[in-house]
Amino acid sequence: MLHTVAVLLEEPVAPFELAVLCEVFGIDRTEDGVPPFDFRVCAADPSKVLRTKTGMGVVATHPFEAARDADLIAIPGGSVDGPFHPEALELLRGAVARGARVLSVCSGAFWLGAAGLLDGRACATHWKHSTLLAERFPEARVDADSLYVDDGPVLTSAGTAAGIDACLHLVGQELGTDVANRIARRMVVPPHRAGGQRQFVETPLPVESADSLRELLDWLAQHLDEEHSVPALAARATMSERTFARRFAREVGTTPHKWITAQRVLRARHLLETTTLDVEGIARACGFGTAAVLRSHFQKEVGLPPLQYRRTFAGRDVRTPPPVPPWPAEHRSITVSSELLPQY
Known part of the structure; x- marks a missing residue:
């Protein structure tokens, strides 16, 4: 049963991530039918004002020792380089060993x-840190797409x-x-998004890659509505x-077909967010070519159908489609695949 929740803090504290944990577990919502949590914010020295990433200070309410019997120990992010307090790492290992849960938000995965x-x-972890996390901890299976991963x-x-x-x-x-829905309702957030749903990110074209093909890639990005063959x-x-x-394959990291498909999906996202064009347009x-083909590729790449994506990120009513705007260079990206297929 989830009753005691401890949050471990170390400088620099990530205030938004800490606030997420405080909002879910630290507010008394018993009047809404939510069981009370024994919520403890812990630090090595609870008398010390901890520096945050935004300039304000945070003071913990408990020492690290107070996390020793917690049902859940949570890490709200911070520095990816540490230092990671030895007592905090021992508490995390001990929690898992005794059957408790541990949770990280964003860069808190580096603590784990x-x-x-x-x-x-x-x-x-955050898509920006996923490569570094995989490099630091090669035995971990880093999922750069998912919103969250539950593994034991x-x-x-x-x-x-x-x-x-x-x-x-x-x-x-x-x-x-029911309890999760009650908390979500008070927070005015969706009660559930599947962990496998994609992180909605755009990966900018690396400056150092695709040197001999850059002119071609720029041209392709401006002619996505045309048919292309190898x-x-x-x-x-x-x-x-x-x-x-x-x-x-060597310079871009994938096949021409996969790259063009990814660019088309990326442009579709941009148009869904910024125009009232219907899905056919x-x-x-x-x-x-057709809405059916778009839906198939969009669902596979993004994890949502186009109209659901529009409702989430634009919230517009689809009525009068304007002319298609030019495709800004800053929105273009490449999708690097570790699986280079011989066919093209």
Whole structure:
């Protein structure tokens, strides 16, 4: 049963991530039918004002020792480089050993990695830190897409607001969905987003990559509504098809087909957010041809159907479609795949 919740703090404290934990577990909502939590904010020295990333100070209410019997120990993020207090790492390991749960928000996953709790486990963090987390803890299975990952006693979440989803998921598991829904209603947030839902991010085109193909990639990004074939692209790049395929895989990290598809989905997201074009119009503008093809690729890449994505990120009514705006260069990205397929 989830009753005692302890949060471990170390400088620099991430205030928003700490506030997420305080909002879910630290507010008395018994009048709404939510069981009370024994909520403890812990630090090595609770008399010390801890520096935050925003300039304000935070004072803990309990020493680290108060987390020793907690049902849940949560880490609200902070520095990815530590230092990670040895007592805090020992408390995290001890919690898992005695059957308690541990939870991290955003960069808090680095604490769990330093404690050895990510080895052999799937985990999540903010997309910006996912590569570094995988490099630091090669035994961890880092999921760069998911909002949160629940792997046994270890629950890790992506950036900021994804921590709310992870906390509500945990409350639903331990206390039932009705309790989670009551908390969500008071917070005015969706009661449940699946952990496997994608983090909505745009990965900018790396400056150092795709040097010999940059001109072609820029041209392609401006002509996504047209049909493209490998022979035509190779000719435009003045290369043989075989050389072009090898060069594209080496410099871009995926196949031409996959790259173009990812760009079309990215442009579709941009149009869903910023225009009132209907799905058929967006499909044509992005080169998918039909709404059915767009829906298929969009669901696979983003994890949501197009109209649900629009309701979440734009909230517009689809009525009068304006002319298709130009595709800004700053919105273009590449999707790097670790699985380079020989076919193209």
